[in-house]
Amino acid sequence: xxxxxxxxxxxxxxxxxxxxxxxxxxxxxxxxxxxxxxxxxxxxxxxxxxxxxxxxxxxxxxxxxxxxxxxxxxxxxxxxxxxxxxxxxxxxxxxxxxxxxxxxxxxxxxxxxxxxxxxxxxxxxxxxxxxxxxxxxxxxxxxxxxxxxxxxxxxxxxxxxxxxxxxxxxxxxxxxxxxxxxxxxxxxxxxxxxxxxxxxxxxxxxxxxxxxxxxxxxxxxxxxxxxxxxxxxxxxxxxxx
Amino acid sequence: xxxxxxxxxxxxxxxxxxxxxxxxxxxxxxxxxxxxxxxxxxxxxxxxxxxxxxxxxxxxxxxxxxxxxxxxxxxxxxxxxxxxxxxxxxxxxxxxxxxxxxxxxxxxxxxxxxxxxxxxxxxxxxxxxxxxxxxxxxxxxxxxxxxxxxxxxxxxxxxxxxxxxxxxxxxxxxxxxxxxxxxxxxxxxxxxxxxxxxxxxxxxxxxxxxxxxxxxxxxxxxxxxxxxxxxxxxxxxxxxxxxxxxxxxxxxxxxxxxxxxxxxxxxxxxxxxxxxxxxxxxxxxxxxxxxxxxxxxxxxxxxxxxxxxxxxxxxxxxxxxxxxxxxxxxxxxxxxxxxxxx
Numbered sequence: 001x002x003x004x005x006x007x008x009x010x011x012x013x014x015x016x017x018x019x020x021x022x023x024x025x026x027x028x029x030x031x032x033x034x035x036x037x038x039x040x041x042x043x044x045x046x047x048x049x050x051x052x053x054x055x056x057x058x059x060x061x062x063x064x065x066x067x068x069x070x071x072x073x074x075x076x077x078x079x080x081x082x083x084x085x086x087x088x089x090x091x092x093x094x095x096x097x098x099x100x101x102x103x104x105x106x107x108x109x110x111x112x113x114x115x116x117x118x119x120x121x122x123x124x125x126x127x128x129x130x131x132x133x134x135x136x137x138x139x140x141x142x143x144x145x146x147x148x149x150x151x152x153x154x155x156x157x158x159x160x161x162x163x164x165x166x167x168x169x170x171x172x173x174x175x176x177x178x179x180x181x182x183x184x185x186x187x188x189x190x191x192x193x194x195x196x197x198x199x200x201x202x203x204x205x206x207x208x209x210x211x212x213x214x215x216x217x218x219x220x221x222x223x224x225x226x227x228x229x230x231x232x233x234x235x236x237x238x239x240x241x
Numbered sequence: 242x243x244x245x246x247x248x249x250x251x252x253x254x255x256x257x258x259x260x261x262x263x264x265x266x267x268x269x270x271x272x273x274x275x276x277x278x279x280x281x282x283x284x285x286x287x288x289x290x291x292x293x294x295x296x297x298x299x300x301x302x303x304x305x306x307x308x309x310x311x312x313x314x315x316x317x318x319x320x321x322x323x324x325x326x327x328x329x330x331x332x333x334x335x336x337x338x339x340x341x342x343x344x345x346x347x348x349x350x351x352x353x354x355x356x357x358x359x360x361x362x363x364x365x366x367x368x369x370x371x372x373x374x375x376x377x378x379x380x381x382x383x384x385x386x387x388x389x390x391x392x393x394x395x396x397x398x399x400x401x402x403x404x405x406x407x408x409x410x411x412x413x414x415x416x417x418x419x420x421x422x423x424x425x426x427x428x429x430x431x432x433x434x435x436x437x438x439x440x441x442x443x444x445x446x447x448x449x450x451x452x453x454x455x456x457x458x459x460x461x462x463x464x465x466x467x468x469x470x471x472x473x474x475x476x477x478x479x480x481x482x483x484x485x486x487x488x489x490x491x492x493x494x495x496x497x498x499x500x501x502x503x504x505x506x507x508x509x510x511x512x513x514x515x516x517x518x519x520x521x522x523x524x525x526x527x528x529x530x531x532x533x534x535x536x537x538x539x540x541x542x543x544x545x546x547x548x549x550x551x552x553x554x555x556x557x558x559x560x561x562x563x564x565x566x567x568x569x570x571x572x573x574x575x576x577x578x579x580x581x582x583x
Contacts, residue, residue: 078477
């Protein structure tokens with residue numbers, strides 16, 4: 001297995017009186033796409049938010065690129081090269097597409113070459129460059145959210161359910177965009193409910209249940225094992241087709 | 242390709258449905274002014290009332306602008322905002338009374354030599370108090386609205402009592418500088434000089450805020466932070482620092498509003514800020530919590546309605562702002578320019 005860029009060891013997270021993450025252990029290999037799967041309420045979103053420092057781990061250790069980041073503030077994590085696309089996309093509805101991207105480009109205006117690459121992935125963003133983000137469709141908002149995360153080169157990209165609520169044609173577009181992202185040096189950790197999307201893109205997989213990691217391994221192995229899918233996710237790929 | 246330009250030309254047919262500029266709330270200000278015209282017996286009286294309403298609205302805007310940004314950015318309900326108004330008014334009063342000779346001189350230069358330091362002192366002291374307040378009173382209660390209300394109300398009472406200690410409990414008369422006292426007549430309408438000045442200062446403050454919010458990266462950050470502060474942090478910006486800056490600037494602006502209001506009333510007392518708080522919250526609610534544009538329009542509406550009602554039906558004047566708020570909320574339940582908070 002390639003060297004891990006991110007590793008979580010015994011991570012616990014409490015939200016109010018609720019004990020959500022109960023000792024999460026897994027590693028994200030460098031320069032690949034790791035899928036984080038699991039049923040609703042398993043703790044996937046909490047895991048991403050804990051990595052990003054938006055909820056503080058109450059115990060355990062998170063290491064990124066050789067350094068301890070468990071207590072690192074969120075803005076510092078962003079400056080270390082971690083980008084986050086939340087489940088609700090987190091776009092700024094009152095800002096235009098251009099302004100959303102300008103804000104995410106911390107080193108100055110986005111490089112034209114990078115921008116052209118992003119427009120190649122998501123042509124709609126070029127078309128609606130000066131449109132208020134709040135007026136975009138759901139799929140276009142998701143494109144903007146991902147574009148904002150990659151407007152500058154990042155080391156690690158955390159994406160929470162990128163296909164949620166999207167039409168099949170948009171999902172196909174997303175698959176192509178993520179394939180292109182995988183060709184870069186960015187490491188991706190993606191939470192997903194859509195198993196077809198996960199199978200199409202994942203290199204490695206971690207499955208969560210009740211706040212713990214219950215399975216890690218190659219995506220191809222999980223995709224080929226219907227019994228394991230049923231056991232871990234409560235459904236098989238065939239039944240989901 | 243420049244990122245500030247549209248990379249491809251959009252044919253009109255390609256524009257998104259629903260792309261809109263919301264002009265209707267802006268049209269409310271002239272609409273209310275024109276609607277009042279038939280009920281007022283003479284045009285000069287209408288002009289006088291309209292200028293008075295706009296001036297009052299501008300001063301309310303200066304006092305409320307910081308409050309709406311603070312609420313929008315960090316969800317903080319600061320019931321102590323009035324103390325920045327009071328402290329600003331008192332700081333300016335101290336300076337102006339110490340420079341009585343310059344104030345009473347019939348020369349604009351002499352008047353300005355008193356007014357400028359007075360305004361700077363008011364803004365500096367209110368800003369400094371805002372910085373202290375954020376660190377000591379507000380910071381421990383982020384995310385807890387009930388405790389915010391309790392501790393900021395407590396802070397308001399403490400500062401009011403401190404004002405009594407420093408400046409005494411009595412009302413202090415504050416005559417206006419000679420060159421902005423009195424009125425001039427335009428087409429039989431008497432227009433107070435001070436009200437014109439208030440309108441001009443209010444417009445300048447609004448223009449400056451608009452430029453900062455819409456033409457600078459700082460403004461971009463503030464607008465984004467008002468919508469979704471967590472996402473701004475995820476992009477690598479320290480929202481807490483931004484918040485402290487906005488809090489201090491909003492407090493300084495309230496101090497400026499306090500100076501203007503004290504000179505408008507020609508007196509100052511420890512409750513001058515607290516007495517404005519209900520009106521400020523009404524303006525915030527009418528405009529949409531967190532919206533500077535909404536705050537501006539809401540303040541002008543409140544100023545106009547208060548003046549027209551005060552003239553036409555004085556007994557209704559006290560309730561006119563609440564009635565206005567109810568009508569606006571029936572039309573737009575989240576205010577005139579709702580901010581899409583995540």
